[in-house]
Amino acid sequence: MITNATEYEKAQEELSLLEQRLHRLQKEHPVGVKGFTKAGVRKMIARLHEELALFEASEAARRPDSN
Secondary structure, eight states, X not given: OOXXXXXXXXXXXXXXXXXXXXXXXXXXXXTTSSHHHHHHHHHHHHXXXXXXXXXXXXXXXXXXXXX
């Protein structure tokens, strides 16, 4: 769970890396190949999106001293 702005930034960086990884997997392996790997990366991306959304909606995100 993301509790402060620093963790939020780290999660955004991780999300970006995962999206790059998924894009690379999709490019290197056609549909049906490495399906479990791509599905796992998609699940991690979805989890990060949920955590980022929860933090953005939280009171901690609205406080300037949330570091």
